[in-house]
Amino acid sequence: MSNDAENIAEQMAALKIPLDRDLFMRTLIRELADVLQDVVGAEQASSFISVVGQLMGKRINEQYCKALDATSLSREQVAAVLVDLKKRIGGDFFIVAQDDEKIIFGSRSCPFEEKVVGQKAMCMMTSNVFGSIAAANLGYAKVHLQATLAEGQPECRVVVFLKMSDEADAVEGREYFKSAAG
Template sequence: MEATTSSVTDFSDAPIPLGLERFLGLVIRALSTTLEDTVGEREASGFINLVGIAIAEEIHADYLRAAGAERLGRQAVSNALIDLKRRLGGDFYVIEDSGDRIVLGNRRCPFGDLAKTCPSLCTITSHVFGHMVAESQGYGRVTLADTIARGSPTCRIVIDLDPDAPGEGGQSYFGTGAA
């Protein structure tokens, strides 16, 4: 079969669904799946953990600058987590916010369908949330109880602020400064 050659030279109005967001999503998916295929999902998650920590430090610094403070107060932490995910396209909301626990829900994954093919990306959420909470409150244990990436219709993120609280598993984060 002979290949046809197009005479089209201007694609500016072509219905190609490509913009910066989709392009970056393709890059992230390719990197994540390449890592998972090469070293396995567990090891890929370790690499993504390092990326998540670096991202968390940058984002936390942004919120501290915006607050004009050295650490975020208890209510500011919850507000910052919700605001962060809203800015990224998520639809996070507070389910519970007590003295020793924050439980957030989410109706729309900021990573969109990408999360379904790269569930290890959820560890970025864990690291960003855990780092921000721990740096401002001294400690945070983040449990990704339900995630859209793992097939749930919504996410439920449990953040325990007390290291002795009974937990549902999760990842512990410790602040580097005094809380």
């Protein structure tokens, strides 16, 4: 490489541009969600993101089960897995309460950070990953996004119902069922 090319490369590397792999990927996902929403509408965008979330949930569940040398996880393990996976990807999820009927999660930050604001369709990733993992292990889940950072709330509140009930029926959410294949 010539001296001019080296100088130019050094000049580029020294630029104060806020760009790294993480920011690039979060921005890419945000832009994809925006384009989907503009082209097919908010509801269809949520549906497309839901499909990706279900596939991600299946893969993540397989990884945790393999690492734990388990064919399925208990409720307590499912709750711990959902908190752990969010921590691993930069979220700040925590368990508010849990019993045999439901697990309630809170979160003070989203892995998508500021890119999620105004983009509720991106919350379908959490809904589907949580719902897919819970249903794969416990047979059923209904995920209710009670409050989200995407909507401008100060923190997320996600309720994962583990049984069909009047309380679960009374709220909006997506239902997930264990597939016949496991």
